[in-house]
Amino acid sequence: MVAICLQAYTGLESFNHGVPVMQKLKTTIVEPASRIEKGIVVGWAVLVFVVIMVAAGLARFIVADISAQEPDNAVIARTQPSPDVAAGTIAVSDLWIRATPPGARTAAAYLYIRNSGDNDRLLAVRSERARSVEIHTTQEQSGMMRMSRLDSLAVPANSDLQLGPGGYHLMLVEISESFDPGDSVLMTLMFEKAGAMDVNFAVRDAR
Numbered sequence: 001m002v003a004i005c006l007q008a009y010t011g012l013e014s015f016n017h018g019v020p021v022m023q024k025l026k027t028t029i030v031e032p033a034s035r036i037e038k039g040i041v042v043g044w045a046v047l048v049f050v051v052i053m054v055a056a057g058l059a060r061f062i063v064a065d066i067s068a069q070e071p072d073n074a075v076i077a078r079t080q081p082s083p084d085v086a087a088g089t090i091a092v093s094d095l096w097i098r099a100t101p102p103g104a105r106t107a108a109a110y111l112y113i114r115n116s117g118d119n120d121r122l123l124a125v126r127s128e129r130a131r132s133v134e135i136h137t138t139q140e141q142s143g144m145m146r147m148s149r150l151d152s153l154a155v156p157a158n159s160d161l162q163l164g165p166g167g168y169h170l171m172l173v174e175i176s177e178s179f180d181p182g183d184s185v186l187m188t189l190m191f192e193k194a195g196a197m198d199v200n201f202a203v204r205d206a207r
Contacts, residue, residue, distance in 0.1 A: 089117025130172035
């Protein structure tokens with residue numbers, strides 16, 4: 001009888017202690033599950049970040065490849081100045097005059113001529129800011145660069161002609177006053193076929 005009572009008491013104690021044991025078991029199971037869920041979230045975040053970075057890198061590569069394959073004529077179009085004034089098949093742009101120091105009597109003018117038609121010729125240039133405007137070319141003579149005056153300047157068909165430093169240019173002779181940066185000088189270009197073109201030359205400090 002005593003043995004039976006002891007067994008019953010031992011079983012009751014085991015039952016009473018079973019509740020905390022089960023709760024501890026649940027806590028032990030839940031905590032690892034929570035850590036696994038956090039790990040999954042972090043893993044997805046890392047994966048999304050990697051995908052975004054890869055996509056950004058591919059986008060930059062594609063844009064660079066497209067730019068590298070841009071047609072040559074597009075590059076030429078960017079480097080050629082857009083026309084400021086046009087008359088018939090003749091268009092002129094990038095018109096500028098080199099600024100002059102006080103007391104200067106001459107000034108050099110430059111421009112870009114585009115002829116999209118038949119052969120033409122620049123016959124003369126006039127300006128109220130100078131006694132005369134001459135068409136000049138620069139050539140090497142006896143090891144020195146010298147300027148010489150031209151009666152006119154041919155503008156071949158379907159071609160571009162640059163009047164710039166060291167080559168063809170316009171020379172304003174006996175200017176009425178010095179040309180300061182920011183000034184604008186009105187000049188008239190006389191072409192054989194395109195006729196007269198009134199254009200403004202911007203004064204630049206190109207020292």
